[in-house]
Structure formats: C-alpha cells, structure tokens
Amino acid sequence: MTVAERLARVRAGIPPGVTLVAVSKAQPAEAVREAHAAGQRHFGENYVQEWRAKAEALADLADLVWHFVGGLQTNKVKYLVGKVGLVHAVDREELAREIAKRSAQRGIETRVLVEVNVAGEASKSGCAPDGVPRLVEAIRALPGLDLRGLMCIPPVEGDPRPHFAALRGMRDALGLAELSMGMSADYPVAIEEGATIVRVGTAIFGERRPTAP
Numbered sequence: 001m002t003v004a005e006r007l008a009r010v011r012a013g014i015p016p017g018v019t020l021v022a023v024s025k026a027q028p029a030e031a032v033r034e035a036h037a038a039g040q041r042h043f044g045e046n047y048v049q050e051w052r053a054k055a056e057a058l059a060d061l062a063d064l065v066w067h068f069v070g071g072l073q074t075n076k077v078k079y080l081v082g083k084v085g086l087v088h089a090v091d092r093e094e095l096a097r098e099i100a101k102r103s104a105q106r107g108i109e110t111r112v113l114v115e116v117n118v119a120g121e122a123s124k125s126g127c128a129p130d131g132v133p134r135l136v137e138a139i140r141a142l143p144g145l146d147l148r149g150l151m152c153i154p155p156v157e158g159d160p161r162p163h164f165a166a167l168r169g170m171r172d173a174l175g176l177a178e179l180s181m182g183m184s185a186d187y188p189v190a191i192e193e194g195a196t197i198v199r200v201g202t203a204i205f206g207e208r209r210p211t212a213p
C-alpha cells in the first residue's frame with residue numbers, strides 16, 4: 001500500500017475537529033512529500049537534528065505545519081522557536097522558561113502542551129500527574145507561551161483507555177482545549193475518549209526506516 005492509501009484509510013476514521021499529526025520520524029523526506037501531496041499538512045518529529053534536516057529538504061512546502069512531539073533538551077529550544085506549530089512535550093518549568101524566553105525575544109508566542117506521565121512510569125518523561133497544576137500555573141504566568149492543552153503516551157502494555165480518560169479529566173479541570181493522545185495502535189480509543197489531536201506514524205508511513213532524510 002502507498003502512503004496516500006494508508007493515509008486515506010487512517011483519515012476515514014478521524015472525525016472533523018480532530019487534528020491528525022502524521023509522525024514522520026525515521027521516514028525519508030520523500031514520504032512526507034507524498035503525504036503532503038495527498039493533502040496532509042500536520043507532521044510530527046521527535047529528534048531535533050533529524051527534523052532540521054527534513055524541514056530544510058521540505059522548505060518549499062510552505063503550508064506544512066511541524067509538530068515537535070519528542071522530549072526536548074533546553075539547549076535545542078533555539079532551533080524550534082518560530083518554526084513549529086506546536087510543541088507537544090513540555091514537562092518541566094526549566095524547559096517552559098527557555099521556550100518562553102526565546103519566543104519573547106522574537107516577539108512571538110509558541111503553542112505548547114504539557115506532557116503528563118499518566119501512569120507514573122519511572123522510565124518515561126512527562127510531568128507527574130500531581131505536578132501538573134503547578135506546571136500549568138507557571139506556564140500561564142510566562143509571556144511567550146500559549147498553553148493549549150495536555151499530551152500523554154500511555155504504557156505500551158495494558159489498556160490505554162483509563163489513561164486517556166484520566167488525561168481528559170485533568171484537561172477539563174484545568175480548562176484547557178487540546179488533548180494530544182493516541183498513536184497507531186490506539187488512536188480510535190483515544191478519539192472515543194476525547195482526543196483533539198492524534199499522532200499517527202506507522203499506520204500512515206509503514207515501518208520506520210533507519211535512514212537519513
């Protein structure tokens with residue numbers, strides 16, 4: 001199946017009002033181009049270096065919107081600010097402050113989500129659930145940031161539904177708009193639980209290839 005065919009199949013299951021982010025990590029720039037030609041506009045990457053090379057190769061696609069969905073080191077923030085539509089995984093105040101500083105310097109606001117470590121997994125990034133209100137408060141006080149909502153990656157094992165539902169409850173309590181949740185294996189469940197953004201990679205592009213962009 002081609003990228004366009006897979007994309008059409010995924011799209012068929014996504015209701016209006018839910019944004020599909022095609023996660024193109026470990027896929028060549030040509031695959032992004034193919035999806036773009038089929039009408040896809042939002043793309044996600046999770047390594048700064050890989051994203052920069054790909055963004056350069058695809059700079060002619062002016063209406064393409066990049067989402068940074070991966071964990072982020074503060075020293076890489078400077079590359080992203082002004083170039084991505086949404087930063088999905090802000091999980092600590094230090095990172096929020098750096099994005100805010102760089103954005104304010106440019107006179108812009110960067111849209112961000114707070115990543116929540118919904119299951120409290122030691123191996124995972126994301127803000128612990130009980131730290132979320134405080135982080136949200138800190139972000140709301142910073143000029144240069146536009147806090148849009150919450151994001152999570154539930155544990156690989158087990159039923160993701162309770163985690164999606166918990167994230168939705170947190171989002172509602174905080175009065176935020178967006179819920180970024182659901183990947184190839186579970187995006188239909190995430191949509192049932194109220195996702196407004198789904199991040200789908202392999203279901204659109206096939207298996208990831210260890211390749212240069």
Ligand SMILES: *Cc1c(COP(=O)(O)O)cnc(C)c1O
Nearest residue numbers: 023046069183184199200201202
């Ligand atoms: C890789 C990745 C995805 C997409 O995963 P698939 O299983 O290929 O759909 C979604 N979100 C994040 C944060 C990722 O790193």
